[in-house]
Amino acid sequence: MPHLFDDVRPEDLRHADSYKWTTHPAEVLPLWVADMDFPVAEEITDALxxxxxxxxxxxxxxxxxxxxxxxxxxxxxxxxxxxxxxxxxxxxxxxxxxxxxxxxxxxxxxxxxxxxxxxxxxxxxxxxxxxxxxxxxxxxxxxxxxxxxxxxxxxxxxxxxxxxxxxxxxxxxxxxxxxxxxxxxxxxxxxxxxxxxxxxxxxxxxxxxxxxxxxxxxxxxxxxxxxxxxxxxxxxxxxxxxxxxxxxxxxxxxxxxxxxxxxxxxxxxxxxxxxxxxxxGERWLGEVLDYLKGNREFLAQELRHNLPEVRFTPPQATYLAWLDFRAFRWSDEAYEFLLREARVGLNNGPTFGPGYQGFLRLNFATSRAVLQEALARIVHAAS
Missing domain, CATH: 3.40.640.10 (Type I PLP-dependent aspartate aminotransferase-like (Major domain))
Structure with missing residues (x-):
């Protein structure tokens, strides 16, 4: 059965008020800065x-x-x-x-x-x-x-x-x-x-x-x-x-x-x-956590089957995945490579401290369709 969050689409998210979706060119899928692509709980918007x-x-x-x-x-x-x-x-x-x-x-x-x-x-x-x-x-x-x-x-x-x-x-x-x-x-x-x-x-x-x-x-x-x-x-x-x-x-x-x-x-x-x-907000949060668990498992399965070179431990919390691309010859420019070749915007590892060149942070708090498309682009670019 389709989930409400499955309806989240890039064309609805890419508006002038979104820092996440306007930082990169329109052809780039942004899975970087830590906010979710999901609609805010109605209880919150009604209160506002x-x-x-x-x-x-x-x-x-x-x-x-x-x-x-x-x-x-x-x-x-x-x-x-x-x-x-x-x-x-x-x-x-x-x-x-x-x-x-x-x-x-x-x-x-x-x-x-x-x-x-x-x-x-x-x-x-x-x-x-x-x-x-x-x-x-x-x-x-x-x-x-x-x-x-x-x-x-x-x-x-x-x-x-x-x-x-x-x-x-x-x-x-x-x-x-x-x-x-x-x-x-x-x-x-x-x-x-x-x-x-x-x-x-x-x-x-x-x-x-x-x-x-x-x-x-x-x-x-x-x-x-x-x-x-x-x-x-x-x-x-x-x-x-x-x-x-x-x-x-x-x-x-x-x-x-x-x-x-x-x-x-x-x-x-x-x-x-x-x-x-x-x-x-507890009901809405429960739905979010269930959806994030599904996205996390989907991400882990896709990497395991299609990019086994990427070292990745599924997170126990957050909606952020810390990915180790150092097995690839282009790992020294992993951020630039995937932005250019895969048209996917992630967070660059070195901003998280010295010694993390080749690491990237991926935000999987988006619709399953957007996540699937982003991973397909990454797999194709890395192959």
Whole structure:
């Protein structure tokens, strides 16, 4: 039986308001920037229409009480009981939260650890303000991507202050196990590191169980800032909003002080969208997760049968596939090659950290027909 998302077509998506679909020429299929091609939940669009019938003046600038209550309940369900209200800060997005964290929890010249490959703003948040990146590459195993614990220990110096952590991980799609997170928490406590855990993709788990780092005990919670937002979950990147939360309000105060006067507040429609998603978006999200699982399996099958040279571990979360094309003679220009020869636009590996030339990130949150056509083009170009 056809699914609603099967009707998603390039001609409907390629409009002037879409960054994703207008960056490349019209003949290119864009499977790159992390937003979904699926229509937004009707419950959200209906809520936005109703909101426009009321005032769109300044929203609650100290934090919308109804939204903060919903977020507190969500965090309680994830093992963060009694999150103090002064430990919750609404932001104009998760990326500003990364920057605020680096500015508030480190000083110029100090070091920040992060696992690579990693979502590019992790790296720019460190480097743009004179901090030093200590990249710790993940291990690429046959079973998937894993933390290199020895390299992590070796990367710590007396100047290391902060660990920027991505959970679930972008771009590999790893869902970290409780045992891995407990070991990471012990590492951070032993070295007296602050931890910022970007949990933006926590609602998009396809396999396994998501565990929030700060839920593992009072000690690690006191040293952790958790970042979250709705834009990946509900496909609303054009309505930017996020939140920084901590059991230790002093950490949030440091972020606020470091960005005073330059951090914007979220807009009224963004607040309304997030409230509607948290209240009424579960049915839509369930349909999305089912469709993403089907696309993930289709992608894995096509690569296994038609491009076995590509190393790929199906992601446990997100709608992003991290593909290793290094077996091909053109891997040094993999991004340019597939853009030119296959007319498919992906994300280039080197933007995710040093040493990832030949890797590409593919966004499979689109209709099965678009995904099938993109893969057929890639297979033909690579043959």
């Amino acid at each position: 229409h109703r909101r426009l019938t009321r005032s769109v003046g300044y929203p609650q600038l100290q934090g919308d009480p109804a939204l903060l209550d919903l977020l507190a309940a969500r965090q309680t369900a994830r093992g963060h009981p009694d999150l103090p209200r002064e430990g919750m800060w609404l932001l104009p997005g998760v990326v500003p939260g990364l920057y605020a964290s680096v500015l508030g929890l480190t000083g110029p010249g100090e070091e920040v650890l992060t696992h690579t490959p990693i979502y590019p703003p992790f790296l720019s948040a460190i480097e743009d303000h004179g901090r030093r990146t200590r990249p710790v590459p993940l291990l690429q195993q046959e079973s998937g991507w894993e933390i290199d614990w020895g390299a992590l220990e070796d990367s710590v110096t007396p100047a290391t202050r902060l660990l920027l952590f991505c959970s679930p991980h972008n771009p590999t799609g790893r869902v970290w196990t409780r045992e891995e997170l407990e070991r990471l928490g012990e590492f951070a406590l032993r070295h007296r590191l602050w931890v910022v855990s970007d949990e933006l993709h926590a609602d998009l788990v396809l396999d396994g169980e998501f565990v929030s780092l700060a839920s593992l005990g009072a000690d690690i919670a006191q040293r952790t800032v958790t970042l979250t937002g709705p834009c990946k979950t509900f496909n609303t990147a054009g309505l930017p909003i996020g939140a920084a939360m901590s059991a230790n309000p002093a950490l949030i105060a440091r972020l606020q002080l470091a960005t005073r006067g330059v951090m914007a507040h979220p807009g009224a429609l963004s607040i309304e969208m997030w409230r509607a998603g948290l209240t009424h």
